[in-house]
Amino acid sequence: MKPVILFDWGNTLMVDTPNMSGKMCDWPKVEAVKGAHQTLQILSRSHRVYVATNAQDSVVDDITAAFKRVNLDSYIAGYFCYQNLGIGKGSRVFFDRILAQLNVAADQVAMVGDNLDNDIIPADEAGLNTYWLTTESQCQGDSKRQAPHSTVRMTELSELTSLLSPAELK
Template sequence: MNKATKSTVSTKLTKTVLFDWGNTLMIDFPDAQGKMCDWETVQEVSGAQALLAQLSKHHNIYIATNAADSSKGDIIRAFERVGLSQYIDGYFCKASIGLSKYDSGFYPAIIAKLDIEPQEVTMIGDTLEKDIYPALEAGLQVDWLNNEGAIADTHLPIVEVQNLTQLLEFINE
Protein backbone atom coordinates (compact mmCIF):
# COMPACT_ATOMS: atom_id res chain seq x y z
CA MET A 1 0.00 0.00 0.00
CA ASN A 2 1.39 3.37 -0.95
CA LYS A 3 1.03 5.69 2.01
CA ALA A 4 0.74 9.36 1.18
CA THR A 5 4.31 10.37 1.73
CA LYS A 6 6.49 12.67 -0.29
CA SER A 7 8.52 9.76 -1.62
CA THR A 8 5.67 7.53 -2.78
CA VAL A 9 2.69 9.62 -3.86
CA SER A 10 2.40 10.58 -7.48
CA THR A 11 1.12 14.13 -7.45
CA LYS A 12 -0.09 13.79 -11.03
CA LEU A 13 -3.77 13.02 -11.29
CA THR A 14 -5.32 12.03 -14.57
CA LYS A 15 -7.22 14.74 -16.45
CA THR A 16 -10.51 13.05 -15.52
CA VAL A 17 -11.25 12.43 -11.85
CA LEU A 18 -14.20 10.53 -10.38
CA PHE A 19 -15.18 11.15 -6.77
CA ASP A 20 -17.40 9.09 -4.54
CA TRP A 21 -20.12 11.18 -2.88
CA GLY A 22 -20.92 10.05 0.68
CA ASN A 23 -18.06 10.50 3.17
CA THR A 24 -15.69 11.46 0.37
CA LEU A 25 -17.04 14.90 -0.60
CA MET A 26 -20.13 15.23 1.62
CA ILE A 27 -20.77 13.81 5.07
CA ASP A 28 -23.19 10.89 5.08
CA PHE A 29 -24.84 11.32 8.48
CA PRO A 30 -25.72 7.79 9.66
CA ASP A 31 -28.97 8.81 11.38
CA ALA A 32 -30.31 10.87 8.48
CA GLN A 33 -33.25 9.39 6.57
CA GLY A 34 -34.22 9.78 2.93
CA LYS A 35 -32.40 11.62 0.17
CA MET A 36 -29.42 13.76 1.17
CA CYS A 37 -30.79 16.74 -0.77
CA ASP A 38 -33.78 16.74 1.62
CA TRP A 39 -31.84 16.40 4.88
CA GLU A 40 -32.16 19.26 7.34
CA THR A 41 -28.37 19.51 7.50
CA VAL A 42 -25.91 18.79 4.71
CA GLN A 43 -22.19 19.33 5.06
CA GLU A 44 -19.11 18.99 2.90
CA VAL A 45 -16.22 16.83 4.06
CA SER A 46 -13.43 19.03 5.41
CA GLY A 47 -11.20 20.19 2.56
CA ALA A 48 -13.65 19.33 -0.23
CA GLN A 49 -14.25 22.89 -1.43
CA ALA A 50 -10.56 23.79 -1.57
CA LEU A 51 -9.66 20.55 -3.35
CA LEU A 52 -12.43 20.81 -5.94
CA ALA A 53 -11.74 24.50 -6.57
CA GLN A 54 -8.09 23.69 -7.31
CA LEU A 55 -8.75 20.55 -9.36
CA SER A 56 -11.52 22.09 -11.45
CA LYS A 57 -8.98 24.48 -13.00
CA HIS A 58 -7.23 21.66 -14.90
CA HIS A 59 -9.31 18.50 -14.44
CA ASN A 60 -12.74 17.20 -15.40
CA ILE A 61 -14.53 16.23 -12.19
CA TYR A 62 -17.37 13.74 -12.00
CA ILE A 63 -19.31 12.09 -9.20
CA ALA A 64 -19.59 8.28 -9.23
CA THR A 65 -21.97 7.27 -6.46
CA ASN A 66 -23.77 4.17 -5.32
CA ALA A 67 -26.65 6.23 -3.88
CA ALA A 68 -29.73 4.19 -4.72
CA ASP A 69 -32.42 6.59 -3.45
CA SER A 70 -31.22 9.72 -5.24
CA SER A 71 -31.64 10.72 -8.86
CA LYS A 72 -29.06 12.79 -10.70
CA GLY A 73 -31.17 15.89 -9.94
CA ASP A 74 -31.31 15.02 -6.23
CA ILE A 75 -27.52 14.67 -6.14
CA ILE A 76 -27.04 18.00 -7.91
CA ARG A 77 -29.36 19.69 -5.37
CA ALA A 78 -27.33 18.27 -2.47
CA PHE A 79 -24.10 19.59 -4.02
CA GLU A 80 -25.75 22.97 -4.65
CA ARG A 81 -26.70 23.22 -0.96
CA VAL A 82 -23.03 23.12 0.08
CA GLY A 83 -21.70 25.17 -2.85
CA LEU A 84 -19.80 22.34 -4.54
CA SER A 85 -21.90 21.87 -7.70
CA GLN A 86 -19.98 24.60 -9.54
CA TYR A 87 -16.92 22.31 -9.66
CA ILE A 88 -18.65 19.17 -10.92
CA ASP A 89 -18.81 18.37 -14.65
CA GLY A 90 -21.22 15.45 -14.35
CA TYR A 91 -22.87 12.86 -12.14
CA PHE A 92 -23.09 9.08 -12.43
CA CYS A 93 -25.44 7.16 -10.17
CA LYS A 94 -27.55 4.01 -10.21
CA ALA A 95 -30.52 5.95 -11.60
CA SER A 96 -28.50 7.43 -14.47
CA ILE A 97 -26.51 4.37 -15.59
CA GLY A 98 -28.71 1.53 -14.34
CA LEU A 99 -25.95 -0.16 -12.34
CA SER A 100 -24.68 -0.05 -8.77
CA LYS A 101 -21.03 0.02 -7.72
CA TYR A 102 -21.39 -3.64 -6.80
CA ASP A 103 -21.99 -4.45 -10.48
CA SER A 104 -18.76 -5.14 -12.36
CA GLY A 105 -20.08 -3.01 -15.23
CA PHE A 106 -20.43 0.21 -13.18
CA TYR A 107 -17.03 1.74 -13.95
CA PRO A 108 -16.86 0.42 -17.54
CA ALA A 109 -20.26 2.08 -18.18
CA ILE A 110 -18.89 5.41 -16.94
CA ILE A 111 -15.75 5.03 -19.05
CA ALA A 112 -17.91 4.31 -22.12
CA LYS A 113 -20.08 7.40 -21.48
CA LEU A 114 -16.97 9.56 -21.08
CA ASP A 115 -15.46 8.00 -24.22
CA ILE A 116 -11.96 7.74 -22.74
CA GLU A 117 -9.58 4.96 -21.74
CA PRO A 118 -9.78 3.58 -18.18
CA GLN A 119 -6.16 4.48 -17.39
CA GLU A 120 -7.04 8.12 -18.13
CA VAL A 121 -9.31 8.23 -15.06
CA THR A 122 -8.58 8.42 -11.33
CA MET A 123 -11.24 7.28 -8.84
CA ILE A 124 -11.11 8.84 -5.37
CA GLY A 125 -13.25 7.23 -2.70
CA ASP A 126 -13.40 6.16 0.92
CA THR A 127 -14.50 2.53 0.61
CA LEU A 128 -12.13 -0.17 -0.61
CA GLU A 129 -14.92 -2.61 -1.52
CA LYS A 130 -17.14 -0.16 -3.45
CA ASP A 131 -14.80 2.54 -4.70
CA ILE A 132 -11.24 1.29 -4.92
CA TYR A 133 -11.11 -2.43 -5.76
CA PRO A 134 -13.79 -2.31 -8.51
CA ALA A 135 -12.18 0.78 -10.06
CA LEU A 136 -8.79 -0.96 -10.10
CA GLU A 137 -10.40 -4.02 -11.67
CA ALA A 138 -11.81 -1.78 -14.41
CA GLY A 139 -8.35 -0.34 -15.12
CA LEU A 140 -8.68 3.04 -13.41
CA GLN A 141 -6.06 4.69 -11.22
CA VAL A 142 -7.18 5.05 -7.60
CA ASP A 143 -6.65 7.23 -4.54
CA TRP A 144 -8.09 5.85 -1.32
CA LEU A 145 -9.39 8.41 1.17
CA ASN A 146 -8.73 6.36 4.31
CA ASN A 147 -10.33 8.77 6.76
CA GLU A 148 -11.05 6.02 9.29
CA GLY A 149 -7.53 4.63 9.54
CA ALA A 150 -8.48 1.21 8.17
CA ILE A 151 -5.81 -1.34 7.33
CA ALA A 152 -5.80 -2.88 3.88
CA ASP A 153 -3.81 -6.03 3.26
CA THR A 154 -2.89 -5.51 -0.34
CA HIS A 155 0.01 -5.01 -2.71
CA LEU A 156 -2.18 -3.28 -5.27
CA PRO A 157 -1.26 0.15 -6.70
CA ILE A 158 -3.38 2.15 -4.27
CA VAL A 159 -2.40 5.65 -3.20
CA GLU A 160 -3.68 6.28 0.32
CA VAL A 161 -4.42 9.63 1.95
CA GLN A 162 -6.03 10.32 5.31
CA ASN A 163 -7.99 13.43 4.28
CA LEU A 164 -8.72 15.71 1.34
CA THR A 165 -6.43 18.45 2.63
CA GLN A 166 -3.52 15.99 2.51
CA LEU A 167 -4.42 15.07 -1.06
CA LEU A 168 -4.49 18.76 -2.04
CA GLU A 169 -1.10 19.37 -0.41
CA PHE A 170 0.51 16.59 -2.43
CA ILE A 171 -1.14 17.72 -5.66
CA ASN A 172 0.18 21.25 -5.10
CA GLU A 173 3.80 20.18 -4.43
Protein backbone atom coordinates in the same frame (compact mmCIF):
# COMPACT_ATOMS: atom_id res chain seq x y z
CA MET B 1 -8.47 16.62 -23.19
CA LYS B 2 -8.33 17.04 -19.44
CA PRO B 3 -8.00 13.89 -17.32
CA VAL B 4 -11.00 12.86 -15.25
CA ILE B 5 -11.44 12.50 -11.50
CA LEU B 6 -14.38 10.52 -10.15
CA PHE B 7 -15.29 11.18 -6.54
CA ASP B 8 -17.46 9.08 -4.29
CA TRP B 9 -20.22 11.16 -2.68
CA GLY B 10 -20.86 10.10 0.93
CA ASN B 11 -17.94 10.65 3.31
CA THR B 12 -15.65 11.56 0.45
CA LEU B 13 -17.08 14.93 -0.64
CA MET B 14 -20.07 15.31 1.68
CA VAL B 15 -20.64 14.07 5.22
CA ASP B 16 -22.93 11.03 5.32
CA THR B 17 -24.65 11.47 8.68
CA PRO B 18 -25.30 7.97 10.10
CA ASN B 19 -28.67 8.68 11.73
CA MET B 20 -30.15 10.31 8.62
CA SER B 21 -32.11 8.42 5.97
CA GLY B 22 -33.70 9.25 2.66
CA LYS B 23 -32.37 11.62 0.06
CA MET B 24 -29.48 13.77 1.27
CA CYS B 25 -30.91 16.78 -0.56
CA ASP B 26 -33.88 16.63 1.86
CA TRP B 27 -31.85 16.35 5.07
CA PRO B 28 -32.21 19.31 7.44
CA LYS B 29 -28.42 19.74 7.56
CA VAL B 30 -25.82 18.81 4.96
CA GLU B 31 -22.12 19.61 4.94
CA ALA B 32 -19.06 19.18 2.79
CA VAL B 33 -16.17 17.17 4.20
CA LYS B 34 -13.14 19.05 5.42
CA GLY B 35 -11.09 20.36 2.51
CA ALA B 36 -13.67 19.59 -0.19
CA HIS B 37 -14.11 23.16 -1.42
CA GLN B 38 -10.41 23.92 -1.72
CA THR B 39 -9.58 20.54 -3.22
CA LEU B 40 -12.28 20.71 -5.88
CA GLN B 41 -11.48 24.33 -6.66
CA ILE B 42 -7.84 23.48 -7.37
CA LEU B 43 -8.37 20.17 -9.15
CA SER B 44 -11.25 21.37 -11.36
CA ARG B 45 -8.79 23.72 -13.08
CA SER B 46 -6.82 20.83 -14.56
CA HIS B 47 -9.34 17.94 -14.44
CA ARG B 48 -12.92 17.16 -15.34
CA VAL B 49 -14.57 16.33 -12.01
CA TYR B 50 -17.50 13.92 -11.69
CA VAL B 51 -19.32 12.21 -8.85
CA ALA B 52 -19.70 8.41 -8.98
CA THR B 53 -22.15 7.35 -6.30
CA ASN B 54 -23.87 4.21 -5.11
CA ALA B 55 -26.83 6.18 -3.73
CA GLN B 56 -29.91 4.15 -4.57
CA ASP B 57 -32.66 6.53 -3.52
CA SER B 58 -31.32 9.68 -5.20
CA VAL B 59 -31.53 10.51 -8.90
CA VAL B 60 -29.22 12.97 -10.66
CA ASP B 61 -31.44 15.97 -9.82
CA ASP B 62 -31.44 15.01 -6.12
CA ILE B 63 -27.66 14.60 -6.08
CA THR B 64 -27.20 17.93 -7.85
CA ALA B 65 -29.50 19.62 -5.30
CA ALA B 66 -27.44 18.25 -2.40
CA PHE B 67 -24.20 19.54 -3.93
CA LYS B 68 -25.78 22.95 -4.52
CA ARG B 69 -26.65 23.17 -0.83
CA VAL B 70 -22.95 23.05 0.09
CA ASN B 71 -21.76 25.10 -2.90
CA LEU B 72 -19.74 22.28 -4.48
CA ASP B 73 -21.89 21.98 -7.61
CA SER B 74 -19.91 24.53 -9.64
CA TYR B 75 -16.89 22.20 -9.64
CA ILE B 76 -18.79 19.10 -10.78
CA ALA B 77 -19.11 18.33 -14.50
CA GLY B 78 -21.65 15.54 -13.95
CA TYR B 79 -22.99 12.75 -11.81
CA PHE B 80 -22.99 8.97 -12.31
CA CYS B 81 -25.46 6.86 -10.36
CA TYR B 82 -27.86 3.95 -10.72
CA GLN B 83 -30.36 6.16 -12.57
CA ASN B 84 -28.09 6.96 -15.51
CA LEU B 85 -25.88 3.85 -15.55
CA GLY B 86 -28.47 1.15 -14.79
CA ILE B 87 -26.17 -0.50 -12.25
CA GLY B 88 -25.02 0.24 -8.71
CA LYS B 89 -21.41 0.92 -7.80
CA GLY B 90 -19.42 -2.04 -6.53
CA SER B 91 -18.56 -3.80 -9.76
CA ARG B 92 -16.16 -3.17 -12.60
CA VAL B 93 -19.14 -2.79 -14.96
CA PHE B 94 -20.15 0.45 -13.17
CA PHE B 95 -16.79 2.00 -14.02
CA ASP B 96 -16.68 0.49 -17.53
CA ARG B 97 -19.98 2.24 -18.28
CA ILE B 98 -18.60 5.56 -17.05
CA LEU B 99 -15.54 5.17 -19.27
CA ALA B 100 -17.80 4.43 -22.24
CA GLN B 101 -20.03 7.44 -21.56
CA LEU B 102 -17.05 9.76 -21.19
CA ASN B 103 -15.22 8.11 -24.11
CA VAL B 104 -11.97 8.19 -22.17
CA ALA B 105 -9.24 5.63 -21.50
CA ALA B 106 -9.10 4.14 -18.01
CA ASP B 107 -5.55 5.36 -17.44
CA GLN B 108 -6.79 8.96 -17.78
CA VAL B 109 -9.26 8.54 -14.92
CA ALA B 110 -8.78 8.60 -11.15
CA MET B 111 -11.31 7.30 -8.62
CA VAL B 112 -11.30 8.80 -5.13
CA GLY B 113 -13.35 7.11 -2.44
CA ASP B 114 -13.56 5.89 1.12
CA ASN B 115 -14.97 2.39 0.58
CA LEU B 116 -12.57 -0.33 -0.48
CA ASP B 117 -15.25 -2.68 -1.85
CA ASN B 118 -17.41 -0.18 -3.73
CA ASP B 119 -14.94 2.53 -4.73
CA ILE B 120 -11.42 1.18 -4.90
CA ILE B 121 -11.33 -2.51 -5.88
CA PRO B 122 -13.79 -2.33 -8.80
CA ALA B 123 -12.23 0.91 -10.10
CA ASP B 124 -8.80 -0.71 -9.96
CA GLU B 125 -10.17 -3.76 -11.82
CA ALA B 126 -11.42 -1.39 -14.55
CA GLY B 127 -7.90 0.07 -14.86
CA LEU B 128 -8.52 3.41 -13.14
CA ASN B 129 -5.99 5.13 -10.89
CA THR B 130 -7.31 4.75 -7.34
CA TYR B 131 -7.03 6.97 -4.27
CA TRP B 132 -8.37 5.58 -1.00
CA LEU B 133 -9.45 8.09 1.65
CA THR B 134 -8.98 6.35 4.99
CA THR B 135 -9.44 8.86 7.77
CA GLU B 136 -10.58 7.38 11.05
CA SER B 137 -14.15 8.56 10.52
CA GLN B 138 -14.23 7.71 6.82
CA CYS B 139 -12.64 4.30 6.43
CA GLN B 140 -15.90 2.41 7.09
CA GLY B 141 -14.19 -0.28 9.13
CA ASP B 142 -11.86 -1.52 6.42
CA SER B 143 -8.76 0.60 7.10
CA LYS B 144 -6.72 -2.48 8.06
CA ARG B 145 -7.60 -4.32 4.84
CA GLN B 146 -5.25 -4.26 1.91
CA ALA B 147 -5.98 -2.11 -1.10
CA PRO B 148 -4.66 -3.01 -4.54
CA HIS B 149 -0.92 -2.40 -4.76
CA SER B 150 -1.22 0.63 -7.05
CA THR B 151 -3.78 2.39 -4.84
CA VAL B 152 -2.63 5.57 -3.11
CA ARG B 153 -3.87 5.82 0.46
CA MET B 154 -4.69 9.26 1.90
CA THR B 155 -5.83 10.45 5.29
CA GLU B 156 -7.16 13.85 4.12
CA LEU B 157 -8.95 14.85 0.93
CA SER B 158 -6.68 17.87 0.52
CA GLU B 159 -3.72 15.54 -0.12
CA LEU B 160 -5.04 15.13 -3.66
CA THR B 161 -3.89 18.59 -4.67
CA SER B 162 -0.27 17.53 -4.33
CA LEU B 163 -0.74 13.88 -5.31
CA LEU B 164 -2.88 14.27 -8.38
CA SER B 165 -1.74 16.11 -11.43
CA PRO B 166 -2.04 15.13 -15.09
CA ALA B 167 1.48 13.68 -14.89
CA GLU B 168 0.41 11.44 -11.99
CA LEU B 169 -2.09 9.53 -14.11
CA LYS B 170 -0.63 6.40 -15.68
